[in-house]
Amino acid sequence: xxxxxxxxxxxxxxxxxxxxxxxxxxxxxxxxxxxxxxxxxxxxxxxxxxxxxxxxxxxxxxxxxxxxxxxxxxxxxxxxxxxxxxxxxxxxxxxxxxxxxxxxxxxxxxxxxxxxxxxxxxxxxxxxxxxxxxxxxxxxxxxxxxxxxxxxxxxxxxxxxxxxxxxxxxxxxxxxxxxxxxxxxxxxxxxxxxxxxxxxxxxxxxxxxxxxxxxxxxxxxxxxxxxxxxxxxxxxxxxxxxxxxxxxxxxxxxxxxxxxxxxxxxxxxxxxxxxxxxxxxxxxxxxxxxxxxxxxxxxxxxxxxxxxxxxx
Numbered sequence: 451x452x453x454x455x456x457x458x459x460x461x462x463x464x465x466x467x468x469x470x471x472x473x474x475x476x477x478x479x480x481x482x483x484x485x486x487x488x489x490x491x492x493x494x495x496x497x498x499x500x501x502x503x504x505x506x507x508x509x510x511x512x513x514x515x516x517x518x519x520x521x522x523x524x525x526x527x528x529x530x531x532x533x534x535x536x537x538x539x540x541x542x543x544x545x546x547x548x549x550x551x552x553x554x555x556x557x558x559x560x561x562x563x564x565x566x567x568x569x570x571x572x573x574x575x576x577x578x579x580x581x582x583x584x585x586x587x588x589x590x591x592x593x594x595x596x597x598x599x600x601x602x603x604x605x606x607x608x609x610x611x612x613x614x615x616x617x618x619x620x621x622x623x624x625x626x627x628x629x630x631x632x633x634x635x636x637x638x639x640x641x642x643x644x645x646x647x648x649x650x651x652x653x654x655x656x657x658x659x660x661x662x663x664x665x666x667x668x669x670x671x672x673x674x675x676x677x678x679x680x681x682x683x684x685x686x687x688x689x690x691x692x693x694x695x696x697x698x699x700x701x702x703x704x705x706x707x708x709x710x711x712x713x714x715x716x717x718x719x720x721x722x723x724x725x726x727x728x729x730x731x732x733x734x735x736x737x738x739x740x741x742x743x744x745x746x747x748x749x750x751x752x753x754x755x756x757x758x759x760x761x762x
Contacts, residue, residue, distance in 0.1 A: 525603035528567055529584055531667035539659050541632030546577040551636045552715050558729050559672045563664040570599045576618050587618050619646045622654055632659045675728040676751040679735050682723045691723050698741055712739040
């Protein structure tokens with residue numbers, strides 16, 4: 451029988467160690483306004499007050515939200531809005547990567563922040579914006595594409611692995627000593643942040659900005675996808691969920707771990723024999739999971755009534 455999720459919230463599905471039945475449980479607080487929407491529609495921006503005051507690029511007045519008429523379409527206006535928020539948050543530079551909160555290689559359109567900001571639509575790239583510069587790093591697969599898409603803008607193409615071109619952390623270390631570099635901690639892998647901090651040795655401060663500085667200026671950002679989740683039958687999966695959990699727990703015990711937190715979408719889909727379509731051409735769904743010695747918790751997004759669910 452289908453298990454329907456009927457609220458715009460994160461819900462947890464708990465799977466006992468010995469009991470294969472699932473049940474619903476209350477979970478963390480509601481998702482942001484974008485949650486509970488289908489993937490194709492464009493969101494109508496809610497002009498919410500931000501946590502800081504900044505100078506609006508539209509009217510140049512001190513504000514805590516952008517003017518209703520502020521709608522950046524070209525690169526210059528996008529950078530103008532981002533820099534206004536950088537000043538308000540006290541950062542000298544801001545990093546925008548290509549990953550989503552799950553470090554996915556391929557992301558949903560709602561998570562293509564770097565592509566929207568730069569105009570470069572390739573799947574790999576890192577953008578760094580300062581008060582006077584805007585730089586985009588990408589590799590040789592995309593040099594021609596990036597040259598074409600960045601032409602006529604302020605963006606400078608940094609050709610990764612080419613002679614004389616510094617890697618992103620090296621460029622920051624050389625050009626931003628004594629400065630504060632902002633980043634959204636939900637979108638930068640912890641290991642990378644730790645490596646960069648170690649490399650900079652305190653000469654550059656990496657500052658975590660809790661809210662994305664791109665989203666407030668991305669007027670027509672697509673709504674976060676949240677599509678139905680399908681059970682991947684064991685005849686196709688090749689192994690039952692209980693068997694997979696047993697093997698995972700054996701590895702946990704061998705390493706002395708009491709719990710395992712999963713955020714990678716492909717790993718979650720494999721472990722629970724579930725499939726989705728939240729990211730185009732990828733059979734995954736947005737979720738987090740925790741596996742303990744006795745239980746397994748799967749946190750999934752829930753759609754509005756009539757649109758969500760785990761179907762058989």
